[in-house]
Amino acid sequence: MVNDQEVPHETADATVSPAPAQPAVLPSAKKDFAGYLVLIAGVGALAWGLVSAVGTGWGFWAYTSGLKGLTWAFFLGIGAILIGLLQGWRARRAITPPPRTRRWAGMLAALIYVGWVGTFLFKALTVPAIHDVSTDLADPPAFQTLQLRADNLDNVPGADDxxxxxxxxxxxxxxxxxxxxxxxxxxxxxxxxxxVVAKAERLAKARDWDVAIALPEEGRLEATETSAFFQFKDDVVLRVRPSDTGEGSIVDMRSVSRVGASDLGMNAKRVRSFLADLTGTVSAAR
Structure with missing residues (x-):
């Protein structure tokens, strides 16, 4: 008879397998919240700005709303760049830095947009806040077919000077x-x-201007140029008169923006360029 002490334990020789080790979760493997934030802000700023410009051009909202969209998108882009720089500084001090791809992509998108808008801001600081440019200040060429904006002289700078x-x-x-x-x-x-008027008409059409009227015998041409993104319209009038001696012609040109207080120097650039082509000279770059 076998007693209980002589009964072998079946688990005596059994090998107990240790539980599999769980991999350590490194900080770099955690969700990169700052990277996502920079990416969303940077791409969002670029998209917001483009939509504001294109939507204005398509007539979805007023140009003032579009400019506000550009402005707020600009600030969003600045914020994305600052957060990205801060995250980069923190990453340099971290033992296990977070991924850089999202942060760099967001900062790049923001930098592209901020740089694009920055060129306009710089231009606004270097040119006068006027939108009417003429070769004759005492007697500017008058629009007869196109209509001069009613508020053309409402915001001329210098009132407090x-x-x-x-x-x-x-x-x-x-x-x-x-x-x-x-x-x-x-x-x-x-x-x-x-x-001269016939040549001016050919030049205007070559530049894709919308020629409202061209009267060679009267010496008058009126046309409109439309910008690409915002679809801003600037009206042009060309006045051509015979010289005092009867030999040759005297040409005056005027270019006026339909909206806005400052044209960022575009009307002056247009007049210089067009008259340079009309006379066959080299326009002064300004």
Whole structure:
């Protein structure tokens, strides 16, 4: 008879397998919240800005709303860049830094947008806040087919300037214009009036301007140029008169933006470029 002490234990020789070790979760493997934030903010700023510009051009909202969208998107882009820089500084001090791909992609998108808008801001600081440019300040060419904006002289700078105190908006405009665009003047072309207007019409159409009217015998051309993104429209009038001696023509040109207080120098650039092509000279780059 076998007693209980002699019964072998079946588990005596059994080998107990240890539980599999759980892999350690490194900090770098955790979700990169800051990286996602920079990526979303950077790409969002770029998308917001483009939608604001294109939507304005398509007429979905007023241009003032589009400009506000550009401004807020600009600040969002600045925020993405600052957060990305801060995260990069923290990553340099961390033992296991987080992934850099999302952060770099977000910062790059933000930098592209901020740089693009920054060029316009820089231009706004270097040109006068006017939107009407003419070769003749005493007698600017008048629009007859196209309509000059009703508020053309409402926001002419210099109202609080002691040197221009007492001047009318028209006079202030002439002073600011002469100071900043003194090189823009009437030009003389040794061709009869009809030939000059006909050539101007060809140049306008080659630039994809919408020619409203061209009257070679009267020496007048009016056209409109539309910008790419915002679809801003600037109206142009060309006045061509025979010279005092009867030999050749005197050409005056005026370019006016339909909206906005400042044209960022675009009207002056347009006048210089167009007259340079019309006369066959080299336009001064400004």
């Amino acid at each position: 002691e040197e221009m105190r007492g001047l009318t908006p028209q006079q202030r405009w002439a002073v600011v214009h002469q100071k900043n665009y003194g090189d823009i003047r009437s030009v003389r072309i040794n061709e009869p009036v009809p030939m």
